[in-house]
Amino acid sequence: MAHPLHQNPKNLYQVLRWxxxxxxxxxxxxxxxxxxxxxxxxATESRINTPxxxxxxxxxxxxxxYSYRNWGKNSAGGNNLIMDEIHQAGDGVxxxxxxxxxxxxxxxxxxxxxxxxxxxxxxxGGATTDWLAKIFKLxxxxxxxxxxxxxxxxxxxxxxxxxxxxxxxxxxxxxxRIKFNAIIPSLLAAILANVVATAWGHIIHITLLIIRK
Numbered sequence: 001m002a003h004p005l006h007q008n009p010k011n012l013y014q015v016l017r018w019x020x021x022x023x024x025x026x027x028x029x030x031x032x033x034x035x036x037x038x039x040x041x042x043a044t045e046s047r048i049n050t051p052x053x054x055x056x057x058x059x060x061x062x063x064x065x066y067s068y069r070n071w072g073k074n075s076a077g078g079n080n081l082i083m084d085e086i087h088q089a090g091d092g093v094x095x096x097x098x099x100x101x102x103x104x105x106x107x108x109x110x111x112x113x114x115x116x117x118x119x120x121x122x123x124x125g126g127a128t129t130d131w132l133a134k135i136f137k138l139x140x141x142x143x144x145x146x147x148x149x150x151x152x153x154x155x156x157x158x159x160x161x162x163x164x165x166x167x168x169x170x171x172x173x174x175x176x177r178i179k180f181n182a183i184i185p186s187l188l189a190a191i192l193a194n195v196v197a198t199a200w201g202h203i204i205h206i207t208l209l210i211i212r213k
Contacts, residue, residue: 015184022149022188024132029125029153029189030196036102036120037158037197038204043110054112061113064104075100079119082126086147089140093147098127117158125154145182152186153193160198162190 047053068076075097077084085093101123108115129150133143148169156165166186 018145018185019188021132021136021146022185022192025129025146025149025153025189026192026196028128028132029150030157030193031200032098032102032124032128033121033154033157033193034197034200034204036106036124037201039102039106040109040117043106047110047112053110057111057113060107060111064107067100067104071096072100075123079122079126082122082147082151085126085130086144089143092134093126093130095127095131098124101127118155121154121158122151123154125150125152129153145185148182149185149189153189156190157193157197160194162187162194165190165194 073094073096074081074091075094078097078101081097082093084090101120105115105117105120126147129146130143133146138146152166152169154165155168156162159165166183166189169186169190170182
């Protein structure tokens with residue numbers, strides 16, 4: 001019995017096309033999140049070694065609010081903005097959302113504040129993939145698929161859980177129902193981004209060991 005991909009060349013084309021589109025997603029999101037994890041580790045170590053930094057937390061909070069109000073554009077929408085863009089294409093996700101949420105999360109941790117990694121992972125993935133979708137001039141439908149894959153890549157590369165990352169993006173963003181045509185892009189993005197982030201983690205670890213010797 002012939003394989004479905006052989007029976008329908010269009011299906012094979014779509015698999016190959018999305019495989020190529022997902023490579024830059026995985027490379028960028030995995031690299032950004034590896035950088036984020038390293039910064040987070042350094043910030044946490046600095047806070048532990050410098051306890052008085054916690055007294056500057058109110059100032060850090062004001063700096064974060066000022067940054068979002070003056071440079072964030074609509075980045076303050078955060079995860080909700082990305083979900084809205086997936087369900088209904090709007091003005092897009094500003095590319096500045098990625099670096100802004102990355103550095104404000106690191107600042108929060110540096111001064112003893114509380115901020116989870118999940119939102120940062122989702123926003124880095126969403127901002128990066130929406131930027132790529134604009135460069136590739138994708139349709140609204142394909143752009144939504146890219147955003148879902150970006151969320152999967154972000155979650156996966158932060159927590160090292162590719163299958164959980166793919167399921168998270170597919171299920172949470174569609175509230176209990178899976179968008180089946182997004183399964184392959186999401187899974188590919190999650191697996192590859194995790195590989196990239198893990199590789200960078202090893203490179204950073206080895207480099208720091210050499211420097212500190």
